Amino acid sequence: MSFFETYGDRLMTAIQVHLFYVLISVAIGFVVALILGILLSRIPRYAKIIMPILSIFQTIPGIVFIGILFLYLGMIPATVITALAVYSIFPVLKNTYTGLLDVKPEYIEAAKGCGMSPLQTLFEVELPLASPSIITGLRMSTIYTVSWAVLAAMIGLGGLGEFIYIGIASNNDQLILAGAIPSAIMAIILSLLIDVIRRVVVPKGLRSVK
Template sequence: MRAFFSAYGAMLAQAVCVHIAYVLVSVAAGFVLGLALGVLLSRAPRWSAVLLPVVSVFQTVPGLVFIGVLFLWLGMRPAAVIIALSVYAMFPVLKNTYTGILSVEPKYLEAARGCGMSPLQVLWQVELPLAMPTIVAGLRMSAVYTVSWAVLAAMIGLGGLGNFVYQGVSSNNNTLIIAGAVPAAILAVVIGALIDLLQKKVTPRGMRKEGGR
C-alpha cells in the first residue's frame, strides 16, 4: 500500500480533484438548465408532450458517443466533457421539475391567486417550494450519475479517476482499477448523502409531518 501511494499518490489526488471539478461544474450547469426548462415546459403542455419523449430518447445515447462527437468538434478540451456531462445531468432535473410543478395540488394555486399573487409569485412562493423535494431528488440522481459518467473523460485524455480505471484494464492491473473505482464510489455516496440532507432542509415542515406518518 505504501509503495502504491508513493508511486501514484500525487496522481490519484490530482485525479480526484479533476473528477470533483467535472462533477460540480456539470451538475451545477445541468441543474440550472433543467430547472429553467422544466419550468418552461410546465407552462407549455403542448410542447412538453413532444419534447419530453425526445429528451427520453436522447438520454439513451451512450455518454461515450456524445463525448466522442464533442471531442471531434471541440478537440481535447475540458469543455467537451463539461458540455456532455451537463446535458446528461440536466435530464433528471428537467423531468423532476416538470413532474413536481404539475403535481402541486390546484387548491394551493387557487388560494395563492385568491390572495392576489401574480403568476411569477405563485411560481416562486408556492409551486417551486412545494415541488422542491421532487426537484432535489432529481438533483441527487443527476449528481450520482455524473460521478460515474465523468469516468469517460479519461477516454479522450482529459483526466479524472477514469485514468486509473482504463490504465488498470489495459494493463490487467487490478490495483489501478480499484484505485479509480473506490474513490468514485465513495464520492457518489458522499454527494448522495449531502443532497439527502439538502432535501430534508428544503422540504416544507407540513410535508415532513405527512411523510413521517
C-alpha cells in the same frame, strides 16, 4: 504504502479533476433543467412531445457523445463538461416537470386569491411544493454524473477513469480499485450532501415525500 508512494499525488489530482467535472456539470445541468421544467409545465400539451425528444440524448452512449463533441471542441475540459451537463439535465428536468404538475390546483387558486402574481405563486407556492421531487432528480443526476465522468479519461482529460482504464489495459486490479473506490465514495458523499440540502430547502411537512 508503496502504491500510494507511487500514485498518491496522481490519484489526488484525479479525484480533484473528477469532482470538478461533476460539480460544474451538475450545476449547469440543474439550472438549465429547472428553467426548462418550469417552461414545459406551462405548456403540458407540447411538453408531451418535447420531453421524449429531449430524452433521446439519454439513449446516446456517453463515449459516442463525448467523441462527437471532441471532434468539434477538441481536447479541452469544456468538451467533458458540455457532455456531462447535457446528460445531467434530464433527471432534474423530468422531476421538476412532474413535481410542478403534481401541485394541487387549489393551492394555486388560494395563492391567486391572496393577490400573488404568477411569479410569486411559482416561487412561493409551486416550487416549494415540488421541491421534494426536484431534489430527488438532483440526487439521481449527481450520482449518474459521477459515473459518467469516468469517460473523460477516454479522451485524455483525466479524472478517476484514468486509473480504471489503465488498470483494465494492464490487468492491474489495484489501479482499477484506485479509480472505482473513490468514485463510489464520491457518489455517497455527494448524495449525503444533497440530503442536507433537502432538509434546508424542502418545507418541513414535505420532507418525508420521496
